[in-house]
Amino acid sequence: MAIDIVQKPSVGLSKIALSQTHGENSPYFAGWKAYDENPYHEKHNPSGVIQMGLAENQVSFDLLEEFLENNQEATSWGKNVSGFKENALFQDYHGLLAFRKAMASFMEQVRGGKAKFNPERVVLTAGATAANELLTFILANPGDALLVPTPYYPGFDRDLRWRTGVEIVPIHCESSNNFQITLEALESAYDHARSKNMKVRGVLITNPSNPLGATIQRKVLEQILDFVTRKNIHLISDEIYSGSVFHSDEFVSIAEILESRNYKDSERCHIVYSLSKDLGLPGFRVGTVYSYNDQVVTTARRMSSFTLISSQTQFLLASMLSNKEFTEKYIKINRERLRKRYETIVDGLKKAGIECLKGNAGLFCWMNLSPYLKEATRESELEIWKTIMEEVKLNISPGSSCRCSEAGWFRVCFANMSEETLEVALRRLHEFMDRRRNGQVLSME
């Protein structure tokens, strides 16, 4: 089993250390490198690469700044000694109760109060990346499989598989029905896993979807829930973009469905959430596993010793998130701004002759360049991707890195830049498409 990796007399390392499962040599990450080497800057480097491959939310940062300015005590410690002592306490992987309460209430607010969350079920982790990996460790053994609908977030290949030894079996979704998950696709993925002798442990969905930028419809969620119940497997719902839905009534959380079913069979359901996207605080490394299964909560809590959030961060965020006035305002304004950005980019792309999937959430749009592919192949898709990166100087994410079964789709992020930069990006694309139409582009087609 253990392969002896011996290069001359040097000491051996594990398969994990030597594997490529971290995926950092894929195009998804190659684009980032190109950006790092030549980043766009309005003044200093106006011809640099514009980063449209990073799903980060910077549109509502001023609101956070404003809150911190007006709430200085949140950033200072120990107005009294005991306060500080509590906050600096050793983990206690339970986490600060005040913060868990604040998290639970924020998650309720994001869902418009349509579902209740119990702070005792909130397990804190250092980001959603850790939360997803943690759940995978808990629900599956090495060699088992998780079913994940395609296209999916490229990081899953690493987060769900690298250290856990668990496999991902894709649930293939197609553009013909807007990439919605169908029962046939679920069954087919399940059967495929079984044919490979893999035990299926669960289904992992991202709702709203990354990279589609669309919420999953209620009836589809019901179907998925029925499916996992029938197969007696788990359901992980990564709802990291739940606060980034453009219209609050268009998002249905699995929590709502469970509540409407009186929590019957809920112990197979687990929600992952993080503040990195909705609140635009990826640097803080705040994620959570919310499970309806007591044993999973207990285990996750103990294992969260490997991925704790510092007390200072918890304290600061507890103060921010329990300020209902602030959170309500933030959620509302954030949604508005994201929606506007989305409309800007989709209109801009349309004018350039590019269609997008109809989306209603997230920090990106799912762009369709398949009509412009030489052939409907991954190679052609990567050719276009390379051209766009090198000529147009835009870093976007090719659908193949999201395991999309159809070639030609791309994820384009719009929330990690200023409006002006977005305009520049759209202009560049526009010009590129014009040139192409006039036959001036050499390396494409």
Next chain:
Amino acid sequence: MKQHLQNPTKNPPPTTTSGSTGVVTDMRVIVPLQGVVQGGGGGLILGSIIPCALFYFFQLYLKSKNRSGDDSAAPPPPQLPEIEPPGGGLQRVQSVRSIWSPRGSNSQVSSRASFVIKQVDNPYYVGLEKSCLDCYDEVCNPGGIIQLGFDENKLSLDVVQDWLMAHTKCSIVCQDLQMNGITAYHPFDGLSELKMAVAGFMSQVMEGRVLFDPSQMNLTSGVSPAIEMLVFCLADLGNAFLVPSPYSPDLDRDIKWRTGVEIIPVPCRSSDNFSLSTASLNRAYNQAKKRGLKVQGVIVSNPSNPVGNLLTRETLYNLLDFATEKNIHVIANETLVGPIDDKNQEFVSMAEIINSEEYDRKRVHIVYGLSKDISLPGFKVGVVYSFNQTVLQASKKLMRFSSVSSLSQRLLVSMFNDSRFVREFIKINRERVERMSDLFVGGLKELGIKCMKSSRGSYCWADMSGFIRPYSEKGELELWEKLLNVAKINATPGSCCHCIEPGWFRFCFASLTEKQVPLVMERIREVL
């Protein structure tokens, strides 16, 4: 079994030819599964106090979990279907998975999770949970449990707090809270300014004897993820690490829980002052071989936990010789709290040895935790320091799963750059730890309890074997229970640290105030 004779009734008769401590570990793995099958239950304390008969029964009933070498000794349980792992590359960890579905639930968790769930019966966790729920507070809960089972240092929190109050506003709100400041994604392995600051700090703590290179460093959210990450990089599922025992119960979690890597304890004895010998390393290595386990390295703590002594220069050389001979790794957990040296001993970092000698640096990795030394438990920062580029690169990518919040990083950069503060802090902290240590150990001495000399940690290793009846693990756990439930003191029994001699207890005293020490002694006296 030789060891068995020396320590009568300490452990049930082993089913393998490995050491008794190996058996105890077996029990801890197997019994939890039994608990799951029978739906758990309060009375299931770890296998070490389950009579031998039950132990054999379990062996028959349960599939042996992690050791292929056990197959020769225990008959395979007939009821459990053999599930062939795909690709043939997987260990027995997988083979006991879905059989152990938690009672009352249709959903099944992994075997990893099942194992963790049963840790609820481990005295270490029982003690911690109970003391969390019934926590002593001078004012609000004077009859509560005094926590001496958590290794944390609160002695100098006020010094840190004063600094934070004076400097915090500036370091966060004024300068850095911008788009690309602390809120955005940042390198998962830590800001380079923080690495530089930590490297400088570590050198300061070791009084300049070693200079640490920030580019060999990755920062993560604590010692536990640092150790776990290294284990993931150095060993495959089913491999093993040698760990001198007694060792901190946290290592059972850090090394084994999620990695599927096994621990082979290397027993150390009080007669040798719990020092580590090459002979015992070799013995443990051979035992592992006999059980078909591939040993990938040795993990040592310096100062050792729970014993608290420092590894001598000679021990370190011997360790490196051993590792070179076997072509394996060494992980050294060096979290220094007390004075670096006094008349008797000096602290020697592995980094110092490696710098000066002709050893292959690629096999040495150091873990360092800021939570204890700089008394910043809430900050959760651990350091992985390695000379092996592949390990550094791999662990850098793994840091994404346990990254330090940028907020904490910025604070720490400011703090460490205030070198006057750091100097002051190290000095004050050390004095206070030493004072508390003298006070606590002195108090125990008056009760007739001797401790291992010259503890360098924020804990002491106390010999209470004279107070346990019978002289066995059972007797030890009875005393532990009395301490917890009657005296309301949570201490860590030696069996949780895999000590082969019964009666030793670890007391962590750095979360106490001086005022509380007499109270603690009074309470302990009650149950002796």
